[in-house]
Amino acid sequence: MAKTRHIHKRMSQRGINSRLVDLVTQFGVDHGDKCILTRKNTEALIGAVDTLRSQLIEVQSKGGLVVVEQGDYQITVYSLDSYSRKKAKEGDRRVLH
Structure with missing residues (x-):
């Protein structure tokens, strides 16, 4: 939103910076x-x-965490570093031998 010269002047006089104004507009409650x-x-x-x-x-x-979803359903969750393709392939080899 554009700021007028008036608000810039008041912000300067009152020691209020743009970040604080943005916080108020983002999290404040509207009253008229x-x-x-x-x-x-x-x-x-x-x-x-x-x-x-x-x-x-x-x-x-x-x-980190991974949530597997399909449509409106959450199917499973696991730690991001818990799955290793290398370990999974080694496990497949052991089953085949």
Whole structure:
């Protein structure tokens, strides 16, 4: 969204940068022609980001995850580094001999 000269002047006077304005417009609540991001809303968002961070660290510790889907069904899930074609081929050779 385009910014007027007025908002640029007020941002400069109040020490508010464009990133903060973008956060308010992205996560704030619309009230008519205003968008408001309260202290309470920011605390809830920080909690959600902290939860997301811990979940991402858990996925990272597993080496990444793969979810296999078909249509609207989730079929299986496994760690990204758990499957090795080389090991699978060696397993096939052992069965054939």
